Amino acid sequence: xxxxxxxxxxxxxxxxxxxxxxxxxxxxxxxxxxxxxxxxxxxxxxxxxxxxxxxxxxxxxxxxxxxxxxxxxxxxxxxxxxxxxxxxxxxxxxxxxxxxxxxxxxxxxxxxxxxxxxxxxxxxxxxxxxxxxxxxxxxxxxxxxxxxxxxxxxxxxxxxxxxxxxxxxxxxxxxxxxxxxxxxxxxxxxxxxxxxxxxxxxxxxxxxxxxxxxxxxxxxxxxxxxxxxxxxxxxxxxxxxxxxxxxxxxxxxxxxxxxxxxxxxxxxxxxxxxxxxxxxxxxxxxxxxxxxxxxxxxxxxxxxxxxxxxxxxxxxxxxxxxx
Amino acid sequence: xxxxxxxxxxxxxxxxxxxxxxxxxxxxxxxxxxxxxxxxxxxxxxxxxxxxxxxxxxxxxxxxxxxxxxxxxxxxxxxxxxxxxxxxxxxxxxxxxxxxxxxxxxxxxxxxxxxxxxxxxxxxxxxxxxxxxxxxxxxxxxxxxxxxxxxxxxxxxxxxxxxxxxxxxxxxxxxxxxxxxxxxxxxxxxxxxxxxxxxxxxxxxxxxxxxxxxxxxxxxxxxxxxxxxxxxxxxxxxxxxxxxxxxxxxxxxxxxxxxxxxxxxxxxxxxxxxxxxxxxxxxxxxxxxxxxxxxxxxxxxxxxxxxxxxxxxxxxxxxxxxx
Numbered sequence: 001x002x003x004x005x006x007x008x009x010x011x012x013x014x015x016x017x018x019x020x021x022x023x024x025x026x027x028x029x030x031x032x033x034x035x036x037x038x039x040x041x042x043x044x045x046x047x048x049x050x051x052x053x054x055x056x057x058x059x060x061x062x063x064x065x066x067x068x069x070x071x072x073x074x075x076x077x078x079x080x081x082x083x084x085x086x087x088x089x090x091x092x093x094x095x096x097x098x099x100x101x102x103x104x105x106x107x108x109x110x111x112x113x114x115x116x117x118x119x120x121x122x123x124x125x126x127x128x129x130x131x132x133x134x135x136x137x138x139x140x141x142x143x144x145x146x147x148x149x150x151x152x153x154x155x156x157x158x159x160x161x162x163x164x165x166x167x168x169x170x171x172x173x174x175x176x177x178x179x180x181x182x183x184x185x186x187x188x189x190x191x192x193x194x195x196x197x198x199x200x201x202x203x204x205x206x207x208x209x210x211x212x213x214x215x216x217x218x219x220x221x222x223x224x225x226x227x228x229x230x231x232x233x234x235x236x237x238x239x240x241x242x243x244x245x246x247x248x249x250x251x252x253x254x255x256x257x258x259x260x261x262x263x264x265x266x267x268x269x270x271x272x273x274x275x276x277x278x279x280x281x282x283x284x285x286x287x288x289x290x291x292x293x294x295x296x297x298x299x300x301x302x303x304x305x306x307x308x309x310x311x312x313x314x315x316x317x318x319x320x321x322x323x
Numbered sequence: 324x325x326x327x328x329x330x331x332x333x334x335x336x337x338x339x340x341x342x343x344x345x346x347x348x349x350x351x352x353x354x355x356x357x358x359x360x361x362x363x364x365x366x367x368x369x370x371x372x373x374x375x376x377x378x379x380x381x382x383x384x385x386x387x388x389x390x391x392x393x394x395x396x397x398x399x400x401x402x403x404x405x406x407x408x409x410x411x412x413x414x415x416x417x418x419x420x421x422x423x424x425x426x427x428x429x430x431x432x433x434x435x436x437x438x439x440x441x442x443x444x445x446x447x448x449x450x451x452x453x454x455x456x457x458x459x460x461x462x463x464x465x466x467x468x469x470x471x472x473x474x475x476x477x478x479x480x481x482x483x484x485x486x487x488x489x490x491x492x493x494x495x496x497x498x499x500x501x502x503x504x505x506x507x508x509x510x511x512x513x514x515x516x517x518x519x520x521x522x523x524x525x526x527x528x529x530x531x532x533x534x535x536x537x538x539x540x541x542x543x544x545x546x547x548x549x550x551x552x553x554x555x556x557x558x559x560x561x562x563x564x565x566x567x568x569x570x571x572x573x574x575x576x577x578x579x580x581x582x583x584x585x586x587x588x589x590x591x592x593x594x595x596x597x598x599x600x601x602x603x604x605x606x607x608x609x610x611x612x613x614x615x616x617x618x619x620x621x622x623x624x625x626x627x628x629x630x631x632x633x634x635x636x637x638x639x640x641x642x643x644x645x646x
Binding site: 024030031032033034035036038040041042043044045046047048050053054075076078079081085087088089091119120121122124125126127129131133134135136138140143145146209210211 | 347348353354355356357358359361363364365366367368369370371373376377398399401402404408410411412414442443444445447448449450452454456457458459461463466469532533534
């Protein structure tokens, strides 16, 4: 089967919505052709997933397909935008139809959920690696950057950061957990939900935003660097959603919440006068919202425990080339 | 050095033009933000280069940087468009500053030449692999597709397809060539020139177009499939630019011209009444233009030699998953 047939066979299914989405020409020519509306800006992002780095070897190919797209959609969500079109560059050791069927099913199911269209791709023989590039759109001038946090702003996060890292630890045998929690945490790891609708709502009220991919501390660090601010966070707010379990110490839970990556929740700052607008309009269909701290003058991150003790946090996160 | 610093250090040089190119926000946030003009359509393409597949191991990193972008710009050229913005997903076994310096210099020099801006990226540790995604623009409704060839149209190609394949054969010791030709052919292999200006001119007169990446026969096959036509090509037109050399038989030269990939010249069909417009306006700065055959009814490719003998051509090209 040649490259062209491979793309046609596995990725041109009826699940790939290119109708009514401005796609004039999709897969099959030198490039896609896309109609663009005025009064919009374009968002453009790319992310690679490599076997053994971003997912354990032996991960269900449907989960790999889902996650490859989800991490990119999450970047669009973190700007407050609408994901529209994507390309897929797939490097595979062999063209295994069963693997490709499952991978494309996972990928295209998520694409359909968020109405984003696959419009081009490239397949090559090589070590398993997936690079997806997404174009999104957003009304002119409304994208939320990392650089807008100001001293006094409150810091919030959606959902429960740390669960994906605990799922990975359980999967790798580093942590014993009851089966039901192990399974629930692994689902967070394998099938992260990009918070697109949440991001689109947050665009109307927040001052800065990022998605939690490297870990809460590291990603908060990116906001602080871009905004030239510091932050104080409350440790009690970071772990109270995690289960009480003999094998899950407070230290492990806190480490997962602060430094575990792969949650793809939204972390943002908001001016205090906007908080009522946020909390009153946060929808029931959205994940729980957690206020975790406050932006301050200066640099760095300080964590305060329930007794008022403080410690400095190292925003280390996951770093591919840490030296 | 972390991922972010890596991108900042090597790819945010003054060579990366993001001014006056609609880039509202480049590298450093979750996505780039780009201003888009009305009355334009957007072109979107992605291509991966893998070490040992798309370039020999040990290739000069400057050439790898150049070629990674060139093959993508070539897809924009084949639609007749303007390349504008790109992202880089780079997988590297180690963060070697000397390698990265040379790679980014080769990449950004070409980006500067065609005024295309690097606006985002992702670096990961893994086997050497480069995926670039490019967004281009084109006036509404003017992109040249593969599907527009009609019986009676003439077939043309720019430049000298086959040279890159001969350069590779010489590099791998499969072909002995005089040093000056070896060096000139290897330059075609390592530093292909995307034919963007040529494509923009051709947009005004041709009926179908593709860039020669897989080989002339394979890429002509893509046009014929998309257009539901056949083609007759003249063998004498395919090799008369190649040097007379004892080690370069007519068969080798013809095989390189037909089946050698990596030339990134433009192959197109044109209605005969448009030929004067093409030939009179083809610029001196463009590579030589060669008429190589004619579109016909039916399917397949037939090659005719100078004695009038004909043979069927197998458009095999390079195929990553041929089974």
